Amino acid sequence: MSRTVSADSPDGRVSGSFAPPVYGNDNGHTIELLDVHKSFGGGAPVLNGVTAGFTDNAITTVLGPSGTGKSVLLKHIVGLLEPDAGQVRVFGQDIWQVSKEERYDLRKRFGVLFQDGALFGSMNLYDNVAFPLRKHTRKSESEIREIVMAHLKEVGLEQATDKAPSEISGGMRKRAGFARALVMRPDVVLFDEPDSGLDPVRTKLLCQLIAEVHREHGGTYIVITHDIASAHTLSDYIGLLWQGKLVHYGAAEGAFASDDPFVRQFLSGDAAGPLGMD
Numbered sequence: 001m002s003r004t005v006s007a008d009s010p011d012g013r014v015s016g017s018f019a020p021p022v023y024g025n026d027n028g029h030t031i032e033l034l035d036v037h038k039s040f041g042g043g044a045p046v047l048n049g050v051t052a053g054f055t056d057n058a059i060t061t062v063l064g065p066s067g068t069g070k071s072v073l074l075k076h077i078v079g080l081l082e083p084d085a086g087q088v089r090v091f092g093q094d095i096w097q098v099s100k101e102e103r104y105d106l107r108k109r110f111g112v113l114f115q116d117g118a119l120f121g122s123m124n125l126y127d128n129v130a131f132p133l134r135k136h137t138r139k140s141e142s143e144i145r146e147i148v149m150a151h152l153k154e155v156g157l158e159q160a161t162d163k164a165p166s167e168i169s170g171g172m173r174k175r176a177g178f179a180r181a182l183v184m185r186p187d188v189v190l191f192d193e194p195d196s197g198l199d200p201v202r203t204k205l206l207c208q209l210i211a212e213v214h215r216e217h218g219g220t221y222i223v224i225t226h227d228i229a230s231a232h233t234l235s236d237y238i239g240l241l242w243q244g245k246l247v248h249y250g251a252a253e254g255a256f257a258s259d260d261p262f263v264r265q266f267l268s269g270d271a272a273g274p275l276g277m278d
């Protein structure tokens, strides 16, 4: 089923092929948001009725202008923020209707790459990547070593195990954060602006690495960014977030070929079109 709403109806604009979430765990959407609303301190809503079913085993990029609520959306998916209204369903469960312990267990099935890699400054890269395994599993140090080194190798950091985060570049920190996000073999990996602070070449290399690792391991990847080039490199599906709503969700080829004025303007970075400065 698809829904199309005219691009000039900002309150309900949804264009392209949009898969509405269906309750349950076997509909191809491990992550579902249903009419999610969020505002802070009585201010204007940041999320104003976001409905989305993110396609399993694919890379979905959520694009949107700066300050539009992409990081807030990501924090709802991982259960770090609770919606004012609506539901966030993960593996078929409303994450705010389960116990704290169950929510914690659900979160263990997520890997998250935060903007700066979110590494512990006091630990070297090896210990940073080993951290989730030491905290959440009973694996022996030799098992941990095997897993950590495999993932550090995968992201090209096997020679940098002893480095502190402050001794390496931003791109290396992100790759180390990516390795750490993968060690628990997550079903879902979330990326908060993996391209932030990187030059175009390193952005492209990181995006290619993310796509390669996804091809190798599978899983549901959701990437938050406002970088169109990253979306080009990575996306199987594209969601566009604007004015508190997901205004488009569909296959990447369709989005890049779309003649919807909003989608076209956003994905071409054109100044002329329905998207203004607000």
Ligand SMILES: Nc1ncnc2c1ncn2[C@@H]1O[C@H](COP(=O)(O)OP(=O)(O)OP(=O)(O)O)[C@@H](O)[C@H]1O
Residues within 6 Å of the ligand: 040, 046, 064, 065, 066, 067, 068, 069, 070, 071, 072, 073, 226
């Ligand atoms: N904990 C919070 N308390 C109050 N306001 C918040 C909080 N978190 C986010 N906001 C506000 O929500 C809005 C959306 O922020 P968010 O970081 O999600 O935007 P974004 O789309 O990720 O932006 P960018 O692309 O620039 O990183 C901003 O106005 C921000 O100030």
